[in-house]
Amino acid sequence: MSTVARNLRVVRRMTAAEIAQQSVYRGAWIIFMLANICMPIISLLIWRTALSNGAQLPVDERYITTYFVLLGFVTMATSSWMAAFLANDIRLGKLSSWMVRPASLLVGFVANNLSEKFLKLFALVPMIGIVWWIFRDSMNIPAGPGRWALFAVSIVLGAVLVFTIDILIAALAFWMDDVGALVQARVIISSVLSGAVVPLALMPTWSRGFVDHQPFRFTVSFPVEIVAGQLTGRELLAGFGIQLGYVVVLGVIARLVWSAGIRAYSAVGA
Template identity: 40%
Template sequence: MTPRLIWRCVAMNVMMTIEYRGEFAMRMVNTLLGPLISLLVWLTVSEQGVRLPYDRDQFITYYLLLSLVSMLTATWLGAYLAAAIRQGDLSPWLLRPVPYIVNDIGNNAGEKVIKLVLLCPMVGLVAVFLRASLPSDPRAWLLFTISLPLAAAVAFLLDFVIGSLAFWIQDVWGLIRVKALVGGFLAGQWVPLALFPARFQGLLQIQPFRYTLSFPLEVLTGHLTPAALAYGFAWQVGYCVGLWACYRLVWHYGLRAYAATGA
């Protein structure tokens, strides 16, 4: 039942998205804009002859694909979930024979289908404009395509679990906003993690945000040793499994709290 249901959710969300196509196109321009500005700054630094851990092509690869990856792994439902829990809007869902998370997965996937269609040509154009030479190693692309859905899953589950804390915490959205900010920084949204000082690298590599965004890009820019790759994939899969367990646990006890307060 579930795949067909998810497909219906996806189709419905695609329709909604078409309705708001102008807004989505703008949002995609914006998604591309942030990384592009960072890229231009780093290229300026790089052209001054400063020695940096990344060369020009690696910067371009990183930041151009950053817009794609950050779009594909983005989540935004934690805040809605928190509101639904707090305002009691969750109740109708609990009566349906489908876990609430299925709807959110559908929504998330549906929007991304449309966004991908809008964003890809833009990224392509910029790539041509910058005369970018993207990596040609098929193995790197293969590993990238494996780590990308994993990154999306980590990001989604992290968001969902934090949003679910609304079962117990009144104003969880404050936490969600701070997470978005700090999480973005630690995920390499502004500065690639590889450019952080060496003494922080050990810590940076084991924190979860790396596996929501930075890791697929690191795989692609190709500076990871096979050992580092294996290490990274192990952490990424570990976070997936761990967060899924968290989700089950939080919802198991959360629904009891929800029913108890009768919200």
């Protein structure tokens, strides 16, 4: 059996097991998702007030509304929280017990990521639905399933991208004692550069060249833009090209760093 097929089977089994385990905390997921949509709703109300008060924004009310209603969903769907845990497993030597197993330690983290997101969906989708219904008159809803399919594809690519960045940061634990500060820096930088705080369309003109091409745009903003914005066919093609490029390049780097780390690894307590 090929390695890929085996790993996929392990991921599937572990995801099912994780879902069973995590559903014990279903109340907590509902409350966490409530916290997750607080910030987008606050931002939505603030920017709509600015618009109705005569602020000259480069985007219209429909864009702003659609953007912030979908934002909570996309940040959840592409998020990753494993960097600190993975770094701990490397530092404290839990990696050792996985090195003699027929699957990578990372498989467990993939399963954890997928299962939590699966459960969060049940809490989050109804909440987004309610907000959507309240603002239904000023939502941009693309006709036909084409845009929604692209939206889904770019969310998957975005999720892979965030996960890869986290592997890269956590893998530094092979050489460093504490990557906590780096993890925190990643969270803070990406919150602004991904468009999770303010839509990137509202960033100042002088920063656009950088903002539009840096990797974090493709972790949150790009998927939302596909639905909320009027991206032309050309822009869509370029966007997907850059997104795929980042996934491949960062994936290759993560792969190299990870295998270099495994070679440099000397387990604690072994």
